Amino acid sequence: MNVTSPNTLLSENDPAPVEWVNPSSVVPVLLLCEHAGQGIPESLGDLGLASGAIDTHIGLDIGAEALARAVAERLNCPLVLQRYSRLVIDCNRPPGTPGSIPSVSDGVGIPGNIGLSKADAERRVTEIFAPLNAAIRAGFERAPRRAGFSIHSYVPALLNGRQRPWHAGFLTRCDLTTASLMLDTIAARDPNLVLAVNEPYNICDDSDWFIPQFAEKYEIEHALIEVRHDLLKDRDGVEIWADHLSHAILKILECGR
Ligand SMILES: [Zn+2]
Numbered sequence: 001m002n003v004t005s006p007n008t009l010l011s012e013n014d015p016a017p018v019e020w021v022n023p024s025s026v027v028p029v030l031l032l033c034e035h036a037g038q039g040i041p042e043s044l045g046d047l048g049l050a051s052g053a054i055d056t057h058i059g060l061d062i063g064a065e066a067l068a069r070a071v072a073e074r075l076n077c078p079l080v081l082q083r084y085s086r087l088v089i090d091c092n093r094p095p096g097t098p099g100s101i102p103s104v105s106d107g108v109g110i111p112g113n114i115g116l117s118k119a120d121a122e123r124r125v126t127e128i129f130a131p132l133n134a135a136i137r138a139g140f141e142r143a144p145r146r147a148g149f150s151i152h153s154y155v156p157a158l159l160n161g162r163q164r165p166w167h168a169g170f171l172t173r174c175d176l177t178t179a180s181l182m183l184d185t186i187a188a189r190d191p192n193l194v195l196a197v198n199e200p201y202n203i204c205d206d207s208d209w210f211i212p213q214f215a216e217k218y219e220i221e222h223a224l225i226e227v228r229h230d231l232l233k234d235r236d237g238v239e240i241w242a243d244h245l246s247h248a249i250l251k252i253l254e255c256g257r
Contacts, residue, residue: 008127009044009120009123009124010043011043016083017128017131017132018081018132019036019083021069021072025078025143027076029078029148030080030140031068031077032068032079033064033065033082033151034210036060036081036083037065038054038059040054041128044088046112047087047110049108049111050108053108054085057154059085061229063153064152066235067232067242068151070238070239071151074242074246075249078139080139087105089129090102091129091133093208094206095125095129097206101121106155107159136210136214146220147222148215148218148221148222149225149245150211151245153226153229153232154169154226165194166199167194167195168196168227168231170225171198171202171224174216175215179198185248190244200226201226208224227241
């Protein structure tokens, strides 16, 4: 694919990268959904992807936006959403790392990301990653926040066919208290759920941004929440998980540190 090099990546036809929900809320919890959107800037065409690929889990976290919006509605707290696909630039990866602008995602090649010039990569950072980063910072500066949660979804099975048994996971390195309280609160609501701390992933400096760069530095109560995406495929599923998560977050706020 021939990626042109305009002076700017985004044009007037493209949406702003950041969307806020409840921006003026002073509720002390900030929600984030870095993988909400599946937008591709017009100047990048379709990134050379096969038809429909952008609608799959490589393009976005399926169901995560609906879940994050439903939790924000219940808690009346601020939520920051990224409107562009993580295949354009992954806003939960440090810029410059291999996962930031992936040339392959879950076995699928991303032609529009192969052989990218330094200038093209920098435009994705400055026009898409940086505004989300600034919005997160603004969210913490607008009102005191004592907790922050990043909401994601994941695929039920890996490429090798191995099934992931967990319905949801709560990821953290430094705040096992919050992740465990979240797990215990949801387990008490539905004892049949399979829940875990630090599954299906772990937090790493190389593959995460919000937890290392914000939650840990600000020393707030936090977790990166992962819900299996087949549980979010319809409105009922989203409502069930929004109830679980909002109850757990309220419990965390009640308990305090
Ligand atoms: Zn995600």
